[in-house]
Amino acid sequence: MNPSMTALEHLWQWSPALLRGMGANIGISLLAVALGTLAGLLVGAASMSHATVLQHATRLWVQLFRNAPVLVLIYFTTYVFPFEIGPAVWRLPFPDWLKVVLGLALPTSANVAEIFRGAVQSIPSAQWEAAQSLAMRRAQVFRVVILPQCLRRMLPPWMNLYASIAMSTSLASLVGVHDLVDTAQIASNTVARTDFTVLVYGAILALFFAYCYPIARFTQALEKRHAFR
Amino acid sequence: MADALLHGAVAALKPLGLNYAFVLDAGERAAFLRGMGVTLELCIAVIPGSLAVGVALAAALTSGRAWLALPARAFVEVTRNTPTLVQLYCAFLVLNMLITQQFRQFGAGNPLTPFVWVFIVVSLHKGAFHAEALRAGIQAVPPAMLEAARSLGFGRAHLLWRIELPLALRFALPSLVNNVVDLVKMTAVASAIAVGDVTYESIMIWTNRDNVLELLLLILLYFGLLTWAVARAGRWLEGRLRMPGYGQ
Numbered sequence A: 001m002n003p004s005m006t007a008l009e010h011l012w013q014w015s016p017a018l019l020r021g022m023g024a025n026i027g028i029s030l031l032a033v034a035l036g037t038l039a040g041l042l043v044g045a046a047s048m049s050h051a052t053v054l055q056h057a058t059r060l061w062v063q064l065f066r067n068a069p070v071l072v073l074i075y076f077t078t079y080v081f082p083f084e085i086g087p088a089v090w091r092l093p094f095p096d097w098l099k100v101v102l103g104l105a106l107p108t109s110a111n112v113a114e115i116f117r118g119a120v121q122s123i124p125s126a127q128w129e130a131a132q133s134l135a136m137r138r139a140q141v142f143r144v145v146i147l148p149q150c151l152r153r154m155l156p157p158w159m160n161l162y163a164s165i166a167m168s169t170s171l172a173s174l175v176g177v178h179d180l181v182d183t184a185q186i187a188s189n190t191v192a193r194t195d196f197t198v199l200v201y202g203a204i205l206a207l208f209f210a211y212c213y214p215i216a217r218f219t220q221a222l223e224k225r226h227a228f229r
Numbered sequence B: 001m002a003d004a005l006l007h008g009a010v011a012a013l014k015p016l017g018l019n020y021a022f023v024l025d026a027g028e029r030a031a032f033l034r035g036m037g038v039t040l041e042l043c044i045a046v047i048p049g050s051l052a053v054g055v056a057l058a059a060a061l062t063s064g065r066a067w068l069a070l071p072a073r074a075f076v077e078v079t080r081n082t083p084t085l086v087q088l089y090c091a092f093l094v095l096n097m098l099i100t101q102q103f104r105q106f107g108a109g110n111p112l113t114p115f116v117w118v119f120i121v122v123s124l125h126k127g128a129f130h131a132e133a134l135r136a137g138i139q140a141v142p143p144a145m146l147e148a149a150r151s152l153g154f155g156r157a158h159l160l161w162r163i164e165l166p167l168a169l170r171f172a173l174p175s176l177v178n179n180v181v182d183l184v185k186m187t188a189v190a191s192a193i194a195v196g197d198v199t200y201e202s203i204m205i206w207t208n209r210d211n212v213l214e215l216l217l218l219i220l221l222y223f224g225l226l227t228w229a230v231a232r233a234g235r236w237l238e239g240r241l242r243m244p245g246y247g248q
Helices: A007-047 A052-067 A070-080 A096-122 A125-133 A138-175 A180-191 A194-228 B002-016 B026-061 B066-080 B084-105 B114-139 B143-151 B156-193 B198-209 B212-241
Strands: none
Touching (some): A007 A052, A007 A096, A007 A138, A007 A180, A007 A194, A052 B212, A070 A096, A070 A138, A070 B156, A070 B198, A070 B212, A138 A180, A138 A194, A180 A194, A194 B066, B026 B066, B026 B114, B026 B156, B026 B212, B084 B114, B084 B156, B114 B156, B143 B156, B156 B198, B198 B212
C-alpha cells in the first residue's frame, strides 16, 4: 500500500472490483426475479383453480415464503442444499451464488403469485360473464379478455418487487458470495484507513441508490398513468 | 417432567430425519431461548421507535415548509432505495467506528452496542416507510375538516396531533401493519453484526452440530408466530379504530 495515496485514489483503484461486485448483485437479482416470476405465475394460476388441494397447497406456499425473512431463506438454500447436484456419476457444482438465486426466487414466487391473484380478482366479474355469454370458454376468456388487463396492472407492483429483491441481493455477502458489499468489506479491510472506509461504504450506498431509485421513479410514473385511465 | 417431554419429542422427531438433540443440551437450549428473547426485544423496541420516526417524518413531509420537507423527502428516498444491510454497515462499521475514535480521544469506551445500532437503523428504515403511509393518510383528510378545525382556533401542531394524525392513522393502518410485519422479518439482519438474536444463536449452534435444517424450521416457525401475532393485533386495532362513514 502506498501511504501517499488519497482515499479517492484508493477508491479509483478498487472501482473495477466494486463494479464487478455490483454486476454479481444485478445478475443474481435478474435471475432470481426471472425464476421467481415464472414459478409465481404457476403458483398464482394454481391458487385460482377450483381444485381444493391446489388452493391449500398454494396458500401454504405463499404464506410460508412471504412471512419468512429473506435472510433466513438464503441461509436455508445455502446450507441445506448440497454443494453438488446431479445423478450418481454426473456431478455438477452447485455454487453459492446460484443457491442465493434460489433463496431469493422463493419469496419472489410467493409475492408474484399474490400480485397475479390480486390483479385477476381486480377485474370486474361482469367481464367474465359477458365473455361467457359470447360463448367463450373459460381458458379463452382468461387469455383474450382478462390476462391483457392483468399484465398492465401487475407491472407497477412487480417492479416494486424487483427493486426490493435487488436490494436483498446484498444479503448474499453474508453467505460468502463476492458481491458489492463483500468487495467493499475486503477493500475496507485491505486499505485499513478511516477515510477510505467512510468513502467506500458511502460509495456502495450510492451505487445501490443509483440502481434502485430510477426503478422506483419509473414505477411511480407508471402508477400515475394507470390511475388516470 | 419437562425433561422427559423434551426427550420424548426429540425421540419422536428422530425417525423423520430431524435431529433436535441440541434442546437436550442445557447450554444450547438456553442460547436458543435467549436468541428468541432478543428477537422479541428488538421487535418490541423497534415498533414504537419506527412509529415515532414515521410520525416525525410525515409531519415534516406535510409541513409545507421547504427547509423541513426537502431533507425529509431526501431521507425517505435514500432509505427506501438502499438495502438495510448496507445502511446497517454504514451505521455500525462507519459511524460507530468514528464515534469509537472520538470516545477514545477522551479515554472512554463507546456506549453504543450493536443492539442499539440495529434499533436505530431499523427504526429509521421502517420509519421512512411509515412516513409514506401516514403522509398519504394526512393528505386524504378532507379539507373541509381542516377548515372547520382552523375556524375553531386550532394551531398547526394541534391540528396535526388532534385532527390529521388520528384520521391518517385509520387510513394508513393496513400499510402500517404490513410495514410492521416487514419490520419483524427485518430484525434478522441483526445477526450480521453479531447481535445475539434467534438467527445468530442458531448459526452458533449449527456450526457446532450441523443441524441447519432443524434450526431453520424452528426459526421460520418463530417468525411465522411473530408475524401472525402482528397481523392479528393489526386486525383487532382496525376493528377497534373503525369510524363509521370514514375510510374503508
